[in-house]
Amino acid sequence: MTDQDLAGRRAVVTGGASGIGLACAQEFARRGAHVVIADLNGDAARAAASGVGGEAWVVDLADTAALESLTLDADILVNNAGIQKVAPIHEFEPATFRLIVRLMLESPFLLIRAALPTMYERGWGRIINISSVNGEKGQAGQTNYSAAKAGMHGFSMALAQELASKGVTVNTVSPGYIGTDMVKAVRADVLEKIVATIPVKRLGEPSEIASICAWLASEESGYSTGAEFSVNGGLHMN
Secondary structure, X not given: OOOOOOOOOEEEEEOOOOHHHHHHHHHHHHOOOEEEEEEOOHHHHHHHHHHHOOEEEEOOOOOHHHHOOOOOOOOEEEEOOOOOOOOOHHHOOHHHHHHHHHHHHHHHHHHHHHHHHHHHHHOOEEEEEEOOOHHHHOOOOOHHHHHHHHHXXXXXXXXXXXXXXXXXXXXXXXXXXXXXXXXXXXXXXXXHHHHHHOOOOXXXXXXXXXXXXXXXXXXHXXXXXXXXXXXXXXXXOO
16 A cells, blocks of 8 residues: 555545544545545534545534435545534434434435546445444444444444445444543443453554555455444454
């Protein structure tokens, strides 16, 4: 893999202003891609885009009605945007449950739908869906998040079969506990207990997810489609 193996490619990264999304944007840009940072936070998106020499796309991906007529120019699409709320199911507000499923499952469907015409025309595309270890094994108090992420697995596998003959690959990356702001905001004693359950005894780094995504975005990954890459420090082994 060369340092500029993504040169000439246009990559759209959702939730790209922070955490795993930002790490992906930085790695793609380092390898020569033109990166579009899609994020709800306009200031953060513009700052991130400036940092990678790309462009900001300030967008509310939960507004799925607005995405239905979208046309998206992308060689590489990383569906990473997401939110999380923890609550027992009897306390979970239906509107919040629907919001999370809409943002993390329906929105990726619409973005992929918007990007495919250009990918088909070029005979080349890379779709990378960021899931979670919680989509594999579930997590108490996260029925919404686990449902959306598990749905992403099935969606990705079906889509991979559909697009394989078009030159478009679809793969899923499922991180475990990664040292993003969201995870680090957990109370220190709780975070310590979490880390104790991870066989490698540390949180993952966003860059460790980004490096796998960069490979999946490259020419070298062309024979990999419909696969799930679980990156969790040994927390959950298939």
